[in-house]
Amino acid sequence: MKANNHTIHTSIIIPALIALSISIQGCTNGAANSSPQNQAPxxxxxxxxxxxxxxxQEFSASLEGKVNVEVRPQVEGYLDKIYVDEGAYVSQGQPLFRINPQSYNEALNNARASLLAAQANVQKEQVELDRLKPLVDNNVVSDVQLKTAKANYNAATAALAQAKALVGGAQINVGYTLIKAPVSGYIGSIPFKTGSLVGRGETQPLTVLSEVNTMYAYFSMSEPDFIAFKNKYPGETIEQKLKNVPSVQLLLADNTVYPQQGKIELVQGQFDKTVGAINFRAAFPNPNKILRSGNTGKIRLPQLxxxxxxxxxxxxxxxxxxxxxxxxxxxxxxxxxxxxxxxxxxxxxxxxxxxxxxxxxxxxxxxxxxxxxxxxxxxxxxxxxxxxxxx
CATH class of the missing domain: 2.40.420.20 (conserved putative lor/sdh protein from methanococcus maripaludis s2 fold)
Structure with missing residues (x-):
């Protein structure tokens, strides 16, 4: 009987364990199906x-002063004075450079001496002419001598005019030795130093003088941008359309916006075939002289x-x-x-x-x-x- 009891207990426990295992597995699968991985994010x-x-719309731009003047020597010689420094502000007529004037002063003195000689010669011929006139009138001498005297007087007068011109030219050359500012503005780089030999043949100017009260920003548009630009604003001509373009902004190299707004004033007459673009110019007031020639930036064209x-x-x-x-x-x-x-x-x-x-x-x-x-x-x-x- 003991053996039979053991058999009965085993047959009861095993199915129960199987049922319990199935139940646990079902719970586990249910928990997996409800995990966060299957929830909507x-x-x-x-x-x-x-x-x-x-x-x-932004367009790359380069800036130049309204007036940019290359200062070049008109006579040849050695620089013996440089009165200004790079970046300095100068007024119109202020001395900038001096070329050694000694040789030109000597040329002026020589021209003045020639002028005095010519004046003396005119006086001499005038005296001769005055002497011969009454003699010819009284038939003392022939009129051939009088005609010769008149020719000599005219030649002396011509020589006097030539001497005056030489003095004037020598004075101009002496004046050219002192180079003054043609306009008010800022001095650019000065590639020459005291003692340099300069002259008209130099490829480099002595400096560039920029008047920067108004700055020009030059930029270009591609052909599609230009067509869209023309269609955007009312007007029959480009000049009329430009009047309806709103003020533009200037984005500086550090990505800050320049405080003064500008106005597009000019569109170039034709496209540059090499790059397929047309050039524009916008003007910006520069009351605090913040902008300088050579600056770069971006023109910002607004559209509301x-x-x-x-x-x-x-x-x-x-x-x-x-x-x-x-x-x-x-x-x-x-x-x-x-x-x-x-x-x-x-x-x-x-x-x-x-x-x-x-x-x-x-x-x-x-x-x-x-x-x-x-x-x-x-x-x-x-x-x-x-x-x-x-x-």
Whole structure:
């Protein structure tokens, strides 16, 4: 009987253990199915707002003073004085350089001596002419002598005029030895030093003098940009269109905006065939002399949109040079959509095609999303996004 009792207990326990094992496995599988990996991800979502914005086109520019004068020597000689330093501001007529004038002073003295001799010779011939006139009238001498005297007098008068011209030329050359500022402005680099031999044949000027009360910013547009520029503003001619172009900004090399606004004044008459671009000129007032010739920067041409869709750049991704966003439907499923960008800032894209106002988009965390994935939207107000990073 003992053997039979043992058999009965074993047959009862084994099925119970199997049932318990199945029950535990079922619980484990149920817990796995409810793990966070299969839950919908929580992602920030925003409704796309309409906002008035100003979009800027930027064009690289080089700056020059309104007047840039190359100061060059008019006579040859050695520099014996340099009165100014590089970067100094000078007034019109202020001495800048002096070429050693000794040889030119001697030439002037020689010309003056020749002038005195010519004047004396004229007086001499005048005396001879006056002496012969009464003698001819009284038939004492023939009129041939009088004619000869008149010819000698005319030759002496011509020589006197020539001597005066030589004095004038010598005086001009002496004046050229002192080189003065032709306009008020700032001195550029001075490649020559005291003792340098300079003259008209030099390829380099003594310096460049820049008048910088008004600065010109030169920039160029490609042909498509120029066509869009012409179509954007009213007017029959380019001159009329320029009057309707708003003021432009100048972005300096350190990415700060120059405080004075400028005006586009000039469009070049033809395209440069080598680069396919046309040149523009904008004028900027420079009351504090901050800008100098040779500065570089960017012209910012504004375009105002009364209402445009604003999309944060962090909400976008690119595939083959196209910009996409993930939109969220009423069932919280996402769909990727391409968008057309009409302008941008450091933080935002301005969209003119692909989205509608109020459409919900995923703000961030789009790296692992795929079309049709369901998310748990965490709504973020557009106002808070725009306040955090103003347009």
């Amino acid at each position: 929580t992602l920030p979502v925003m409704q796309t707002p309409l906002s008035p914005v100003t979009v800027y 949109f009364n209402e445009v869709l604003v999309v944060p750049q962090e909400a976008t991704f690119e595939i083959q040079d196209k910009v996409f966003v993930f939109t969220v439907d009423n069932s919280n499923k996402v769909t990727s959509k391409p968008i057309a960008v009409s302008g941008k800032t450091s933080y935002y894209y301005f969209v003119n095609k692909g989205l509608s106002a109020g459409e919900k988009i995923v703000l961030s965390g789009t790296g692992n999303l795929k079309d049709g994935v369901q998310i748990q939207p965490q709504v973020v107000s557009a106002d808070s996004v725009l306040k955090a990073n103003p347009i």
